[in-house]
Amino acid sequence: MKKVVLVGSPNVGKSVIFNYLTGSYVTVSNYPGTTVDIARGRGTIYGEIYEVIDTPGLYSLMPLTEEEAVTRKLLEREQADIIIHVIDAKHIRRMLPMTLQLLEAGLPVVLVLNIMDEAERLGMRFDFSLLSALLGIPVIGAAAAKRLGLREIMRAIKGYRKVKPVELSYQDTIEQFIAYSMQRLEGKYGTWSRLFALFFLQGDQLTEVSFRKEKCFSDLAVKREEAAKKYDQSLDYVITLARQNKADKVVKEVVRGGQTQQRGFLNYLGRLAREPLAGIPILLFVLYFGLYLCVGKLGAGLMVDYLDNTIFSQFVNPWIKGAVCSAVPWLWLQSLLVGEYGIFTLGFRYAFVIILPITGTFFFVFAFLEDCGYLPRLAMLVDRVFKYFGLNGRAVIPVVLGFGCGSMAVMVTRTLETRRERLIATALLAIAIPCSAQLGLVLAMLSKNITALMLWGGCVLLAFAVIGTLSTRILPGLPSTFYMEIPPMRVPAVANLFTKAYTRMMWYFLEILPVFIITSMVLWVCDFCGVLTKVTLMVQPFMEMVGLPAAAANVFLLGFFRRDYGAAGLYDLSSAGLLGEAQLLIAAVMLTLFVPCVAQVAVMYKERGSMATWVMVLLAIIAAAVAGRGLYLLLQIVPLL
Amino acid sequence: MKQGMPLFMLKKGQSGRVIGVSSLSDKGLRKSMSFGILPGTVIKVLQVFPVYVLQMEHTELAVDIQIVKSILVEKI
Numbered sequence: 101m102k103k104v105v106l107v108g109s110p111n112v113g114k115s116v117i118f119n120y121l122t123g124s125y126v127t128v129s130n131y132p133g134t135t136v137d138i139a140r141g142r143g144t145i146y147g148e149i150y151e152v153i154d155t156p157g158l159y160s161l162m163p164l165t166e167e168e169a170v171t172r173k174l175l176e177r178e179q180a181d182i183i184i185h186v187i188d189a190k191h192i193r194r195m196l197p198m199t200l201q202l203l204e205a206g207l208p209v210v211l212v213l214n215i216m217d218e219a220e221r222l223g224m225r226f227d228f229s230l231l232s233a234l235l236g237i238p239v240i241g242a243a244a245a246k247r248l249g250l251r252e253i254m255r256a257i258k259g260y261r262k263v264k265p266v267e268l269s270y271q272d273t274i275e276q277f278i279a280y281s282m283q284r285l286e287g288k289y290g291t292w293s294r295l296f297a298l299f300f301l302q303g304d305q306l307t308e309v310s311f312r313k314e315k316c317f318s319d320l321a322v323k324r325e326e327a328a329k330k331y332d333q334s335l336d337y338v339i340t341l342a343r344q345n346k347a348d349k350v351v352k353e354v355v356r357g358g359q360t361q362q363r364g365f366l367n368y369l370g371r372l373a374r375e376p377l378a379g380i381p382i383l384l385f386v387l388y389f390g391l392y393l394c395v396g397k398l399g400a401g402l403m404v405d406y407l408d409n410t411i412f413s414q415f416v417n418p419w420i421k422g423a424v425c426s427a428v429p430w431l432w433l434q435s436l437l438v439g440e441y442g443i444f445t446l447g448f449r450y451a452f453v454i455i456l457p458i459t460g461t462f463f464f465v466f467a468f469l470e471d472c473g474y475l476p477r478l479a480m481l482v483d484r485v486f487k488y489f490g491l492n493g494r495a496v497i498p499v500v501l502g503f504g505c506g507s508m509a510v511m512v513t514r515t516l517e518t519r520r521e522r523l524i525a526t527a528l529l530a531i532a533i534p535c536s537a538q539l540g541l542v543l544a545m546l547s548k549n550i551t552a553l554m555l556w557g558g559c560v561l562l563a564f565a566v567i568g569t570l571s572t573r574i575l576p577g578l579p580s581t582f583y584m585e586i587p588p589m590r591v592p593a594v595a596n597l598f599t600k601a602y603t604r605m606m607w608y609f610l611e612i613l614p615v616f617i618i619t620s621m622v623l624w625v626c627d628f629c630g631v632l633t634k635v636t637l638m639v640q641p642f643m644e645m646v647g648l649p650a651a652a653a654n655v656f657l658l659g660f661f662r663r664d665y666g667a668a669g670l671y672d673l674s675s676a677g678l679l680g681e682a683q684l685l686i687a688a689v690m691l692t693l694f695v696p697c698v699a700q701v702a703v704m705y706k707e708r709g710s711m712a713t714w715v716m717v718l719l720a721i722i723a724a725a726v727a728g729r730g731l732y733l734l735l736q737i738v739p740l741l
Numbered sequence: 742m743k744q745g746m747p748l749f750m751l752k753k754g755q756s757g758r759v760i761g762v763s764s765l766s767d768k769g770l771r772k773s774m775s776f777g778i779l780p781g782t783v784i785k786v787l788q789v790f791p792v793y794v795l796q797m798e799h800t801e802l803a804v805d806i807q808i809v810k811s812i813l814v815e816k817i
Contacts, residue, residue, distance in 0.1 A: 159775035164768065190799040194777035222799060337762070340774045348781075358799070374803070376791055480803035484791045492805070493792070581808050582792060583772050586801040 101142075103151045103178060104257055107171060107202070108186035109195055110157030111587055113214045116244040117186060117253060118154035121145070138174060146258045153178070161201045161295070162304045165517050172306060175207070176292065182260050184253070186212045189219035189226065189241065192355060196347035197340070199235065203265045204298065206291025210238045210256050217243040218588065224358035231354040236265035245593070270298075270342050273330050277301060277323055284316040301327065302336040370589035373477040383481065386474070390465040391503070392543065399461030400540030401547075404671075407453040420444055436624050447620040451613055454668045458540035459608055462504045463601040471592035471600075475500070476584050483582045489568030490524045490575065491516070492582040498525050502533040505608055506700040509533075510707055520577040526708050527571050530700065530716045531723050532564035534692045538667040542688045545674050551740055552685045559689045559727055567723070611699055619658070619665060632657075646686050646728035651678055655687065659694050666691050681741040686731050693724040745813035748784065749793075749806065756785040757814030769811060776802055778812060 104121070106114040122141030139154040158168040161175070175183070185202055187195035192213065202209045213219075213226060232239040238256045242249025269275060281297040287310065289296050299307040301324055311317055324335070331338050372378040421438045428434050438445050469475055475497060483493030495516055502509035506529050513525045534542065546553040626632040632654075639653040651673060659666020670687055673679055679687060695701070695717050704713045735741060745760045759782045762773055777797055778784070787801065788794035793809045795802045 160771070162771065164771060164775070193798060194800060219799075333761075334770070337770065337774070341779055344774075344777070344779050374794060375788060476803070480792045480794070483803075483805060487805075493803070581769050581772065582803070582805040583776065583808060584803045585776070586794065586803055 101149055101151050102181040103153065104143075104182045104184060105153045105155065105175065105178065105180040106184050106186060107155050107175065108157060109159050109188070109191075109198070111585065112157070112186045112188045112195075113244045114154055114157065114186050115139075117184070117212070117214075117242075117250070118152060120244065120247075120250050121150075121152045121254070121257075138170065145254045148258065150257065153180075158198075160198055161205070162299060162302060163306065165515060167514050169306065175205070181208065182257055183207045183209045184212055184257075185209050186214050189213040189216050190222055190224060190358070192226075193347060193351045196350060197343045200268055200343050200346060201295065203235070203237070204268060205295040208260065208262050209265070210240065210253075210260065211235065212249075212253060213239065213241045214244055214249075216241045216248070217246055219358070222358050225356040227354045227356075231350065234266065234350050234353065236263055268343065268346055270339065273327050274298070274301065274335075274339065274342075277327050280323060281316075281320055284319065285311075285314060286316075287314060298339055300324065302339050303334075366589040366591070370473065370477070370586075373474060373589070374480060374586060376481060379477065379481050383478065386469070386478075390469070391539070394465050395458060395462045395536060395540050396543035396547065399458040399536075400544040403457035403461070404454055404540075404544065407457060408449075412449060412453050417445070417449075432628070435628075436621070439624065441620050441623040441627055443617055443620050443624075446623070447613075447616040450665060450668045451609070451616045454541070454671065455537050455612065456605075456609070459504065459536045460601065460605055462536035462540075463604045463608075464597060466501065466504055467597045467600040467604075468592055469500075471590065471596060473587045473589045476586050479584055480582075480586070487579045487582075488572075489528070489565075490572035490577075490579050491521050491568075492579050494582065494584060495521065495525050498529065499533065502529040502535065503539060504536045504604075506530070506533065506535045506696050507611070507703045508604070508608070510700060510703045513707070517580045518577060520575045521580065523575060523708065523712060524568065524571045526704055526712070527567055527716050527719070528564060530696045530704065531693055531720045532560060532567050534560065535697075538692055541667040541671045542692065545671065545684060546688060549681055549741065552681060555685055555731075555740065556688055556692070559731065560692055563693055563723055563727065567719070615698060616665065623658075642725075646690065646725075646732045648683055648687055648728075649678055652683075652687055655691065656694060659691050660698075665697070666694070682735050685741065686728050686735075689731060690724045690728040693720060693727055695720045695724075745815055747810055748786070748795075748812040748814050749789075749809045751786045751814065751816065753786055753789050756783055756817045758783050758817055759812060759814050761813040763811050763813065769808060773804075773808055773812065776800065783817065784812070784814065 106118055108114050118139060118141065121143040123143065124141045137156070141152050141154075143150050143152050153174070155171040155174060156167040158171045161172055163169040163172050183202060185199050187199070199209060199211055211231075213228075219226075226241060228239050228241060238260070240249055240252045240256055242253060244250060270278075278294055278297040281300065282293050285293060285296075296307050296311070300311055300320065311320060314320070328335050333341075373382050424438050424444075425434055428437070435442060437443055440446070469478075478500070479493035479496040481493075482496055486492055486495055495513075497515065498509045498512045501512055509529050510526055513522045513529075516522050516525060542556060543553070546556055623632065626635070635657065636650060636653045639656065640650045643650060643653050652670075655666050655669040655673060658669040670684075670691055673687075674684055696704070701713060701717065704716065748757060751757050759778060759780050761780060762770060762778060777800070782797050785796040786793065787796050792803050792805050795804060795809075
């Protein structure tokens with residue numbers, strides 16, 4: 101089976117093309133870096149089956165972050181039959197150097213100038229056949245999101261014939277080094293050897309590692325030193341500049357126009373959203389409207405109420421209970437299915453009635469923010485604040501996504517540059533950031549009492565600040581520099597919002613439903629053989645220390661399996677009227693800070709290692725205990741509620 | 742060598758042509774280069790707070806002061 105690999109800078113539309121070629125769905129957005137994993141699919145192109153691979157975006161074949169390294173390694177490893185390099189047509193000058201790198205690696209490249217509609221609106225005109233002739237490769241113009249040029253891409257894949265592309269030559273010193281190293285290198289680098297020699301001069305880490313195994317490594321290093329002495333600037337700079345000059349020459353010949361300024365309402369809004377004076381009010385509006393109204397009031401309030409009180413309590417539950425009790429004679433099986441910790445009454449009900457509407461609304465709001473291009477503007481607004489916590493603006497994505505699902509967010513921390521940043525972000529996600537299910541339920545339970553809600557918000561913010569400050573002081577290093585492209589604001593396609601929210605929902609659901617069912621089974625077993633009572637008794641003194649009723653112990657046990665599950669338990673307790681205002685607040689704060697759910701711990705373990713995970717879990721327990729006790733004492737002295 | 746000044750000396754709304762990029766770290770240099778900040782590039786300063794927003798051709802790029810410090814420009 102022939103292999104097609106899609107590569108290109110972040111946010112140029114690789115995933116849209118992937119979806120079209122394979123007929124499957126991967127997340128598409130107006131945010132650089134949404135694809136953090138490699139996606140593989142199959143597509144039939146004019147009767148022939150191809151394997152199609154979508155990769156995380158990268159600006160250059162010399163990687164800066166982990167996810168960029170993923171793509172580079174994939175390109176080296178997979179013998180792709182066709183590489184489709186997707187670039188944003190209006191950024192051709194900036195993105196063409198990577199096409200040149202791909203050609204220098206001897207890869208079979210097809211160049212796609214995507215988002216042509218925006219380039220044309222800027223007045224840019226392209227001479228495709230000249231560009232194709234100058235580079236010696238097929239070139240196609242497309243506007244994939246508008247479904248233009250997709251057939252042409254398929255035709256280019258089908259009709260691809262390997263041709264000899266243009267060669268790019270450098271100054272003598274550099275060419276001499278390339279010749280020398282290609283002669284001496286013994287490893288099998290295939291068509292990559294020329295590019296590797298250049299990368300070695302440029303100080304690329306991955307090349308450095310593989311060249312270290314070479315016998316001639318020290319000779320090469322000496323030669324590199326000698327070459328470097330001949331320039332005022334670093335070799336990296338000299339080589340990049342040469343490549344850019346070549347790209348500039350090409351662009352000059354094939355592109356005309358492009359002076360038209362962008363105008364219009366969206367452009368104006370995009371500018372407002374990035375300036376602090378208007379940006380902060382806009383941010384508050386987004387928080388209020390998106391989080392409070394949509395997720396809190398609509399999702400966690402109206403929809404949960406309706407599903408739980410009307411649909412489930414009145415129709416579904418009685419019916420299922422009746423059906424099970426009449427069909428199943430054994431009491432133990434009855435209680436396993438529809439008892440207090442039953443698979444149906446606890447597992448399914450929590451998942452469908454409580455979690456689904458909340459997480460669903462969150463993912464929808466998030467999809468909207470992603471697609472309209474607001475998130476990069478948010479990232480730059482908060483950069484300074486995040487720097488204080490040892491992160492930079494880029495961390496805004498994992499953090500915001502963490503308000504939806506912590507497990508997903510921990511995976512997305514891969515887009516951060518240093519291990520230190522990934523650790524800090526993971527710790528914040530594990531402790532101080534409530535996921536949408538928790539957030540929704542807390543908002544729903546506390547919104548009757550505005551003081552309680554403010555206190556809860558204050559506690560969580562304080563925890564965020566403390567954890568952020570602490571980890572910044574403990575872990576050595578500095579925040580890395582912030583850079584982010586600000587894409588134009590776009591009107592999201594409604595269909596795409598639904599598909600995206602739906603895909604994330606499905607991912608979430610497939611991951612959580614089994615956990616919910618297993619949890620209810622475990623709890624049922626514990627309840628059945630009396631372990632639950634014993635554990636509850638053990639935890640009771642701790643509950644008393646923070647002034648909570650014994651029944652709240654269950655909530656924390658549930659919370660250990662999944663945080664959202666615990667939050668749902670809290671919701672049950674409060675609906676049953678077992679908690680006073682102060683107790684509800686304390687329980688809500690503690691559950692927010694308490695250990696993340698099983699799924700998130702598993703992702704943390706996989707991404708950050710066991711040591712970091714255990715430290716964070718321990719920290720979470722301490723944070724919850726300290727906050728609970730502190731709040732209890734505070735409320736005794738100052739009866740705010 | 743032409744007379745240059747660091748990019749942060751430009752005020753909001755002013756433009757400059759890049760004459761050099763000096764950076765303490767290779768990473769910072771590579772970052773700027775991957776966005777096409779190279780000699781000859783014309784940069785317009787759109788915003789200076791809370792971070793810099795630079796416009797190069799049709800790219801809007803948000804960068805912090807670390808990166809801005811390393812870019813030498815001549816004012817146009």
